[in-house]
Amino acid sequence: MARRPLPRILSKDSAQIARTQLARSRELARTAADSATDVLHPLITVSRGLRRLAAAGRRRWADTPKDKRGPLLFLLASLFLVVALVPYGPLLAVVSVMAAAAWHGRDRTPPAPEGPDEAQTERLQALYEALVPYFAGPDDPAPLYAHGGEWEKAFTAHEFEDGGRVGHLVIRYPAYFPDGDPEARARVEQLLTVKAGRGREYHFAWDEEGNQLTVAVLAPLPSDLAAQPFVTGPGETVLGFTDPSEVQRTLPLSYGEEQVDIPPVVWRTGIRSTEPHLLAMGHPGSGISTLLRSIALQALRHGDVLIVDGGGTGEYACLTGRDGVLAVECALPGALASLEWAAQETERRLISINLARQAGDPPPEDTRRPLWILVDRPSVFAHLAMTDGRRDPQTLLQVPLRHGRAANVTVVVAEQFDSAEALGDAVRQHTRARVVLGTAAPRQVETVLGVPPHTTQPAHVPPGRGFARLGTGPVHRLQVPRTPDPYDDATSDTDRQAVLDLLPPRGTALEPAPAPTEALPTDLTKPPADTAPLPAEAVAAEG
Numbered sequence: 026m027a028r029r030p031l032p033r034i035l036s037k038d039s040a041q042i043a044r045t046q047l048a049r050s051r052e053l054a055r056t057a058a059d060s061a062t063d064v065l066h067p068l069i070t071v072s073r074g075l076r077r078l079a080a081a082g083r084r085r086w087a088d089t090p091k092d093k094r095g096p097l098l099f100l101l102a103s104l105f106l107v108v109a110l111v112p113y114g115p116l117l118a119v120v121s122v123m124a125a126a127a128w129h130g131r132d133r134t135p136p137a138p139e140g141p142d143e144a145q146t147e148r149l150q151a152l153y154e155a156l157v158p159y160f161a162g163p164d165d166p167a168p169l170y171a172h173g174g175e176w177e178k179a180f181t182a183h184e185f186e187d188g189g190r191v192g193h194l195v196i197r198y199p200a201y202f203p204d205g206d207p208e209a210r211a212r213v214e215q216l217l218t219v220k221a222g223r224g225r226e227y228h229f230a231w232d233e234e235g236n237q238l239t240v241a242v243l244a245p246l247p248s249d250l251a252a253q254p255f256v257t258g259p260g261e262t263v264l265g266f267t268d269p270s271e272v273q274r275t276l277p278l279s280y281g282e283e284q285v286d287i288p289p290v291v292w293r294t295g296i297r298s299t300e301p302h303l304l305a306m307g308h309p310g311s312g313i314s315t316l317l318r319s320i321a322l323q324a325l326r327h328g329d330v331l332i333v334d335g336g337g338t339g340e341y342a343c344l345t346g347r348d349g350v351l352a353v354e355c356a357l358p359g360a361l362a363s364l365e366w367a368a369q370e371t372e373r374r375l376i377s378i379n380l381a382r383q384a385g386d387p388p389p390e391d392t393r394r395p396l397w398i399l400v401d402r403p404s405v406f407a408h409l410a411m412t413d414g415r416r417d418p419q420t421l422l423q424v425p426l427r428h429g430r431a432a433n434v435t436v437v438v439a440e441q442f443d444s445a446e447a448l449g450d451a452v453r454q455h456t457r458a459r460v461v462l463g464t465a466a467p468r469q470v471e472t473v474l475g476v477p478p479h480t481t482q483p484a485h486v487p488p489g490r491g492f493a494r495l496g497t498g499p500v501h502r503l504q505v506p507r508t509p510d511p512y513d514d515a516t517s518d519t520d521r522q523a524v525l526d527l528l529p530p531r532g533t534a535l536e537p538a539p540a541p542t543e544a545l546p547t548d549l550t551k552p553p554a555d556t557a558p559l560p561a562e563a564v565a566a567e568g
């Protein structure tokens with residue numbers, strides 16, 4: 026049968042994917058193989074010895090000249106006869122042969138040389154010397170770090186990769202090193218990144234109690250995972266993928282024609298979420314619009330989406346008119362009208378839920394469908410509104426941000442670093458799920474996530490790569506699934522089809538609907554009829 030070529034996406038990152046998917050099964054197989062080898066070790070030794078004895082016998086027979094083979098055969102036959110006649114002869118013969126086989130079958134491979142070779146020793150010594158100015162204390166009578174000192178005392182464990190570069194290193198440092206100071210840490214991390222080899226991603230784990238720093242090289246995250254229907258529950262959104270060590274859960278994904286399991290970064294929204302809204306930051310081209318598109322496609326499976334695009338590059342045009350897409354606004358008047366409606370819809374839901382709660386009823390049906398408000402580059406509208414003498418649309422996000430969680434309303438804001446100061450206070454305060462994409466200095470990452478990342482970035486950061494932090498949780502490395510604009514000429518056919526397959530059908534926009542849905546008034550500039558201003562007690566109850 027002819028072998029089918031691997032699909033394109035498989036060819037790129039298959040090594041990383043295979044590593045992730047097969048890590049556990051390989052570990053299991055290795056453990057089973059180790060146990061089996063331990064149990065069967067004597068048998069393996071004896072059979073190897075028998076093989077070697079038989080080979081030696083054959084060689085001996087072949088080397089014996091033909092005229093001497095007759096006497097040799099006679100000698101062997103006599104020996105057999107004697108063995109057969111002597112009491113316990115056969116038994117003793119078998120025992121002797123087994124003992125000889127065990128002796129000859131012993132493992133004669135020379136043990137692997139312990140410790141690093143010459144080149145590796147030089148690398149470790151160089152690393153040690155480079156660390157001396159950082160870890161040496163002038164008043165230390167017995168310094169762990171000193172020029173010409175012994176690296177063996179400072180580096181308690183080390184592993185090298187195939188290329189001869191350091192792959193894992195445990196570094197001891199003196200207790201007086203200020204390891205609680207982020208700047209002191211950053212200096213050491215930067216030095217190690219440079220000295221241990223650029224172009225790779227490192228994870229730094231500071232053990233402040235044990236005065237130990239563990240440096241590990243991370244495998245690159247697969248940058249090639251396409252958008253697809255993810256197997257998640259309601260209220261769960263996949264922001265992207267991360268390291269297997271970071272999360273317990275894996276997600277079954279189609280990868281070309283294969284199925285792989287990849288650990289996702291799952292963001293939970295809704296009533297029970299502690300991070301009900303998200304802020305994504307990045308430089309231009311880092312992939313924040315792609316992240317928003319990916320979120321929109323997932324949100325549309327269970328809810329309605331309103332998109333306000335300050336970038337105005339038409340990157341969300343594919344969503345216009347699709348079922349569940351309430352509006353895609355690219356101009357200031359439309360953005361203001363839509364966000365005003367969204368604020369009033371949040372209030373309406375909140376009041377309905379409160380009334381139902383007071384009456385002892387479950388939340389009304391028309392408050393349950395999640396409403397997503399995705400705002401890309403609000404700073405552009407803020408600027409336009411200022412020059413136009415209008416209201417900043419961000420002020421309209423206050424109600425959804427403050428009270429959205431109880432009303433099943435989720436807000437996602439994406440902004441570029443250079444316009445970060447234009448973000449309103451409500452956006453800063455209420456977006457507890459955070460994402461940073463693209464090349465960013467550790468200080469920039471810290472400004473958004475609240476803590477610096479424990480990992481470095483690769484020399485070339487692919488689009489959609491960054492960090493995510495949910496509330497006060499750990500910082501995850503993140504790779505957003507490839508979700509390009511299907512209307513972009515540069516998008517490949519496979520990617521275009523993958524995104525088009527996820528889009529809901531064009532419903533109401535193409536076929537004139539008998540009546541607009543309750544959630545979306547025909548004229549977004551007017552609030553729904555049953556909307557009332559948010560009473561103070563409703564806000565208090567929600568809070």
Ligand SMILES: Nc1ncnc2c1ncn2[C@@H]1O[C@H](COP(=O)(O)OP(=O)(O)OP(=O)(O)O)[C@@H](O)[C@H]1O
Nearest residue numbers: 308309310311312313314315488489505506507509
């Ligand atoms: N997760 C991803 N995987 C693969 N390619 C991506 C990913 N995210 C973005 N890209 C690619 O990077 C480019 C920029 O993406 P995107 O438009 O989302 O960035 P952006 O940050 O919104 O920039 P801009 O504001 O300039 O549009 C696009 O060509 C897009 O296809």
